[in-house]
Amino acid sequence: MRLFPRLRFGGLTKRFLPRSLLGRSLLIILLPLVLLEAVALQVFYGSHVDIISRRLSDAVVGELAFTLEALHRWPSVIDHEWILATARDRFGLALRIEHGQRLEAHKSRNILGPMDDDLHAALRQQIRLPFTMDWTSDPRYVLVSVQLPEGVLSIEAPRKRLYTNTIYLFVLWLVGSALILFGIAAIFMRNQVRGVRRLASAAEAFGMGRDVGFIKAEGAVEVRQAAAAFNRMQERIRRFLAQRTEMLAGVSHDLRTPLTRLRLALAMLPQDERWRAEIAEMTADVEEMERMVGAYLAFARGEGVEQAEPTNLTAMLEEIVVRARRDGAQVDLAAPPLLTLSLRADAVKRAITNLVDNARRHARRVRLAVEPNGTRQVLVMVDDDGPGIPPEQREAVFRPFESGSAGGTGLGLTIARDIVRAHGGDIVLEDSPLGGLRARIRLPV
Incomplete structure (x- = not known):
């Protein structure tokens, strides 16, 4: 019995991984780089910044504890004034006593990082009196308030004495070096992938019968x-x-x-x-x-000799309809006034003519319609009101010599599909709204 369900990582991997070779190559470079810098940051943060932050906090809080001890030992007003002035001059701490005041609850405002935690720990260990900290109100000082028996002691500790800018410089160096390395890798990998993309485009165009010529060999050896x-x-x-x-x-x-x-x-x-x-x-x-x-x-x-060129598909269909009507067929056409595609005109004309001739041999009415299918495809429908073809036999009629009847040779549909597929499209047979058969032609734009 399986105690834990099987984890399926394949679907998650396919969902979140980039699909392109460039994206996956950059990801292979980026992940180890980020991991390496994260380890370096953690080592630096744990071994260097944390130690320095604790020492700085202990030094400031030690001076503050010494000042509080002096205030407690010499309680006269004149002595307090001298002690506070000496702390400001010698330690850089601005202190003042607000007599009769009480600390406000939940007034502490901290920041992200080890500095506030280290200062809080040092205050609890050495002062042992209620206190609050404010790291956000003043950009130059950290505001500390300590509850004394006679009131609240407000301290303005210079921010530069509690933390060092080394961590920011180190993080900036890590991020900057990562961006530079990633940018260099992106430029290099894009140049390498460019040859693969050019090869894929040339193969696709050559498969559609276009003369792409010899492609330039560039990039890696492979x-x-x-x-x-x-x-x-x-x-x-x-x-x-x-x-x-x-x-x-x-x-x-x-x-x-x-x-x-x-x-x-x-x-x-x-x-x-x-x-x-x-x-x-x-x-x-x-x-x-x-x-x-x-x-x-x-x-x-086949159609390998003719080259594809911009062709007005609507004008081609009008010629096919005129020819069919001249032969006595009832053919209707619904198409936009101008629709230009890159086609081998004679081949596509032969394919659609074969479909129209096949339809009018078995039906009284034939209708041609053109519909855009998104931005990259065009659909050409040839509908008739004939007896149609059962769904289980529709694929078989595309095989050579399978559909030879009523004066046909059995190659019309085969030639038509071969031509359309050579253009990167396809032909499928469906039920027609006229009651007969529909041949739906998909052509790439």
Whole structure:
């Protein structure tokens, strides 16, 4: 049986630790520095300041006790005046007797530190009379009141005789040196982390298909090695894309050439009524094969050649809607007049066109809408009033050749998601307010 609950430090650590590498590096430097200076302050405070404070308090209270003993031994008024004047001249203590007065309860006002505690202990040990202390009312003197049988003895003890400024100088030196060291460490670590941030930004941009070029290797040896490896990776990927594009261009030419010959042969056949239906079917088959070849090549080629540039998304959607209406579809558009994003325009246009074509093949009405989602994302919704797709099958239609029906190739949704994810976004399928299916596209700003 567990007697004590298990302590979970992981959640607390993640909650309070900085998330950035710079913050955690500075914390690693700051914590030992603060701990070291705290130990040094405690050692200095306990071994030096505390001893000096007790000795100063004992000296002042000893002079005060001697004065009180003299007042008690020579009680005449003339002697009292001489004793008080001598204490002021020799000890620097301003004393006066207020006859018939009584001490006010709870009048002591102390400060933080060992000085007031040491003075209080010395007064209790040597004076042994009721007294009060006031450290806050006068910036130059500590006011002490002692209850005598004939009245109250008020003492103004010079503050500089009861404590030393060494502790403040020492604390100032500790804090100042810590700030200087921390500032130097912050500047140094920021320069080291800058290379990591530049590498992360370049990797993110390269993953979205942007041509970031070779990044400059700077910083520590490990950061330079990571930057050099990233540059080599970019070069290999570019070389692979170029080789694949060249190969696909040859494949495209080899596949389209016999299809073109077939189309020409069908066009040259005599237009006999007996063969008109067969010729039309064969021509449709050839066109379907050309369309499928184009879709397959577009899927295999990817979008690595086109570079992202500022694009008016609203104007692009208007072109897609005009084209769909020209083909006889009922398509509505709700978008702001101007919405500029950094996009590979042809690729995104192809992705949204695929979604619109897929929707209008299964529905009578299609609606496009654009909504800002915070400051870093834009949502594009493609809604239709068709039969929709069951929730358990929505993810499967994004796999190649899974959704090929009603004249499609089975690659439209696959190509669309591949393009959007290459931009750093995503596509999800949901229930549409029109009763059919909604394709929600998330694009980063």
